[in-house]
Amino acid sequence: MLRISKLTDYATVILARLAAEPERRFTAGQLAGETRLAVPTVSKLLKQLHRRGLVLSTRGLHGGYLLARPAAQITAAQILDALDGPVALTECASSESHCCIESSCLVGRAWQRVNLAIRRSLQEITLLELAGLSGSGGHPSALDRGFPLLKRGPL
């Protein structure tokens, strides 16, 4: 019903691997080997992640990839945005695609609010947590506090 693409999932796996050893520089091949993903796929994803500024890259011999910033500062929302782009929950409500109904439609706005709420939630989830590394630090996870999904109605 709500879905993220397989590639986005893979990207998270890759980022999680990078997060586990923030100092180490990985080549696409190494990451592919350690995550058991196909090399071209990993390569493609890393390129995309680099373009969006989530990883740093070094070219040439002994080149490779590195997390651009601490895992705690990378959110689930950023990862999703990097790969799928800022697609809205509904097609109508997004950008300027004019839905034929639009005028008679109160629903679009409602979905849009739900969408925003979900986004806000995803911004609170860091790569640290996705990678299962959150327990180590003493800081309280964003997941530990209940946070409000939808603040005040009406939609």
Added chain:
Amino acid sequence: MLRISKLTDYATVILARLAAEPERRFTAGQLAGETRLAVPTVSKLLKQLHRRGLVLSTRGLHGGYLLARPAAQITAAQILDALDGPVALTECASSESHCCIESSCLVGRAWQRVNLAIRRSLQEITLLELAGLSGSGGHPSALDRGFPLLKRGPL
């Protein structure tokens, strides 16, 4: 990044229309006319909604569709499930599709938890609110209270 299908959006529009006049029996043609959607599409969606128990149908002359229960008792989650089925956020984590990684992957579980949290949220949102009818009643909307998206970590 997170998307519901256009058809699901249409279905919501149709349901919202039904919710606005709960007593009235609409034919597929009438609903299509009032929502400015194509008749075959509306018809198809109504059939689906009937199969999932969200609307009641009457066949034959003077037949038509009716909301199966008060709009306040129909949730966004139910609507999404009715049309897209219970698709999980990630493909891996869902059902029994074995991801090639699986063992080395902590990420799947994390996404799954996020998914559950979102579902729980969507169960709190009723058709009443989606249709923009929530303001009329005196009852406090589920959206008015902040509710916890993710309770206790770690993922």
Added chain:
DNA sequence: TAAACTAGGACTAGTTTAGTACTATATGGG
């Protein structure tokens, strides 16, 4: 210069989504 990397884009196959059409079935009125 040669080897080991990343950058970028083009391309293909597969799957999903959206939309349409057609047949069968139920109801009620003339």
Added chain:
DNA sequence: CCCATATAGTACTAAACTAGTCCTAGTTTA
């Protein structure tokens, strides 16, 4: 009884998107 008007179900087509592969170009170091 028969027909008009509805829904029920299924099957089909076209378009869009996803996943994955491949190839060429550019960059760095030994």
